[in-house]
Each structure stands twice: as structure tokens, then as C-alpha cells.
Amino acid sequence: MTKQEFLKRLGDLLACLSADQVREAQAFYAEAIDDRMEDGVSEEDAVASMGTPGEVAEAILDDLPPVPRAVAKTRRKSTVLLWVLVILGSPIWLSLGAAFVITVAAIYAAIWILAASVWIVALAFAATGPVFWVLAIDGVLIGHMAFAIAFLGIGLCTLGVGLLLGAAAFAATKSLARVSVMWLRKAFSPFTKGRTGEDSGGSTRGGSRPGGSHLLVEIHP
Numbered sequence: 001m002t003k004q005e006f007l008k009r010l011g012d013l014l015a016c017l018s019a020d021q022v023r024e025a026q027a028f029y030a031e032a033i034d035d036r037m038e039d040g041v042s043e044e045d046a047v048a049s050m051g052t053p054g055e056v057a058e059a060i061l062d063d064l065p066p067v068p069r070a071v072a073k074t075r076r077k078s079t080v081l082l083w084v085l086v087i088l089g090s091p092i093w094l095s096l097g098a099a100f101v102i103t104v105a106a107i108y109a110a111i112w113i114l115a116a117s118v119w120i121v122a123l124a125f126a127a128t129g130p131v132f133w134v135l136a137i138d139g140v141l142i143g144h145m146a147f148a149i150a151f152l153g154i155g156l157c158t159l160g161v162g163l164l165l166g167a168a169a170f171a172a173t174k175s176l177a178r179v180s181v182m183w184l185r186k187a188f189s190p191f192t193k194g195r196t197g198e199d200s201g202g203s204t205r206g207g208s209r210p211g212g213s214h215l216l217v218e219i220h221p
Helices: 003-013 019-038 043-049 053-062 066-077 079-088 090-142 145-187
Strands: 204-208 214-218
Touching: 003 019, 003 043, 003 053, 019 043, 019 053, 090 145
Parallel strands: none
Antiparallel strands: 204 214
16 A cells, blocks of 8 residues: 555544644645655555554544544544534533533632632631731820730731731642642543654654654554
8 A cells, every 4th residue: 555545544533523633634645655655665665554444443543532533533434424413412411521621620720719708717817817916006195005015916916827828828829720720620621632752662653643652653664
């Protein structure tokens, strides 16, 4: 099989994906074949080392997140079937979708309400310090030094507590920001997929396969 035949067949098998995804897959494998040919491998052997177009297409589809993968494989079987499932299943998936969005929003809001609560407490303590200092000044003016010293001390303590809580609030906000990002990634993981994977070395050549994970192309002698 020639390079062009391989790429055309791959494009036909991936017609269930978007045009951009198909072009990305074809460009990736075209480059992989060219790399093998630059190493002195014949065109047919370079194409054969990629696997059959069917195997490659299945690997690309399997590498998609769960929801896009299910949609793509259903669409590949029949576009009509996909629309039938979408229409007939709309009461279910619309309800589930709404519940999913509400749940994600509620948890995300709860995370940041917790952060805001810590900041409010910290600011309340910090703001109380100057109030006690004003009372201490009043004590000095009326001649009650014990009263003034007591409120001065209380003001310093509340300001110190406020500053400590402020530092804790800052650290908590950073942690909660990481937690919120992790939560959003986890929540939307059925729909999206990051780029992961490492070269396994040895008799393989790695590359970033369309779809997000790592491609290992066997090198045959």
C-alpha cells in the first residue's frame, strides 16, 4: 500500500470525526511515514510499519474521551442512528446534562465560598485592631491608663490574629484554586483529554497522536 492510499483509507475510516481531526491524523501519519522513508525504509515498508488503516483508525477512536468516542463510533455506524438516539434520548441526556452542570457549579461555588469565608474572618480581625486602638486613645484622654493599655493590647492581638489568618487565607486560596482546577478537569474528563504519555524507548518511536495520548509506532527491520 502506498502512502497516499493509506492516508485516503484512514480519512475514510475517520469520516465520523470532524474535518480538522481527520486532517490532523493524516498529517501525523504522513509525517511518520516520511520519517521512516528518510531512514532508508521503502514506502511500502514504512506504510506497513504503521499498521493497517483500520487498526490505526480504531486506535485513534479509542484514544478519544468517553463521550466523543461514543458519539464518533455511533456516527460511523449510522448518522441516522445517531440522530435517532439523540432525539429519543433527549429527555434523559438533557436531564443528566442539567444535573451535571448544576452539580459542578455547586461544588465549584462551595470551594470559593470557603475561601471567601476565611478572608472575611481575617479581615474582620484585622479591622477590629484599629477600633480597640481608638478606644485606647479615649482611655488616655479620660485618664484611665489601665483601660487604655488593655485595649491597646487587645487591638494588637486582634491585628496579629488578622494577619495570621490573612496568611492562612492566602495559602488556602492557592490550595483551593488548585483543587478547583483539578475538580473541573475531573468533572469534564469524559468530554476532554489532555496530552499524556512518555516514550517507552527500545524498539519504538514516539509521537503525539491525534486525540491526546502517546503513539508508539513499531519499527520493523
